Amino acid sequence: MDYSILVNKEHPLDKNYIPCDLVEYSEYNGSKIDHNHKTLVNKTALDAFFKLQVNAKLDGHHIVIDSAYRSYNYQMDILNHYLEYNGNQAYSFVALPGTSEHQTGLAIDISVYKNGEYTDKLSEDMPEIVWMNNNAWRFGFILRYPKDCTHITGFKYEYWHFRYVGNEIAKEMHDKNIKTLEEYKQNKKHR
Numbered sequence: 001m002d003y004s005i006l007v008n009k010e011h012p013l014d015k016n017y018i019p020c021d022l023v024e025y026s027e028y029n030g031s032k033i034d035h036n037h038k039t040l041v042n043k044t045a046l047d048a049f050f051k052l053q054v055n056a057k058l059d060g061h062h063i064v065i066d067s068a069y070r071s072y073n074y075q076m077d078i079l080n081h082y083l084e085y086n087g088n089q090a091y092s093f094v095a096l097p098g099t100s101e102h103q104t105g106l107a108i109d110i111s112v113y114k115n116g117e118y119t120d121k122l123s124e125d126m127p128e129i130v131w132m133n134n135n136a137w138r139f140g141f142i143l144r145y146p147k148d149c150t151h152i153t154g155f156k157y158e159y160w161h162f163r164y165v166g167n168e169i170a171k172e173m174h175d176k177n178i179k180t181l182e183e184y185k186q187n188k189k190h191r
């Protein structure tokens with residue numbers, strides 16, 4: 001698996017692309033769309049997440065994965081679900097099938113437990129999110145769609161969406177203050 005794989009509107013995945021090393025994440029999460037939908041994550045990314053989770057807990061934060069791998073067809077279902085309720089507006093906040101990096105199994109949307117209660121009502125200034133912003137890189141994750149980078153990523157700021165890229169890349173991006181995977185890949189090409 002290439003942990004630096006770039007997926008965006010210019011680099012969509014084939015509808016037949018299914019990563020091979022997915023494992024099930026069984027901790028409860030409150031996925032609203034389909035309760036029977038299993039949460040699958042790339043194995044290496046999930047191991048890294050569990051390390052992150054333990055460290056977050058030591059700092060008093062309970063962070064869980066709300067959503068991870070989504071197949072091409074599942075992304076299509078999500079899009080159709082929102083198209084039904086929001087009309088064409090849905091295109092502005094749901095990725096087209098193939099353009100969502102959730103299809104790689106390397107992307108996670110997080111939720112948190114507050115005083116033992118699951119919540120998916122997040123805000124960018126809540127301590128858990130701030131913690132993720134400061135620490136996710138130490139476990140190989142990057143905030144994939146940062147603020148003010150929509151012109152580069154093609155996606156709005158998503159403070160809940162993190163992407164596993166591996167320790168080496170996450171550290172390099174952190175140390176060199178490279179905000180997006182697009183810029184990281186671009187830099188590599190020009191070297």
Ligand SMILES: [Zn+2]
Pocket residue numbers: 102107108109160161162
């Ligand atoms: Zn996401």
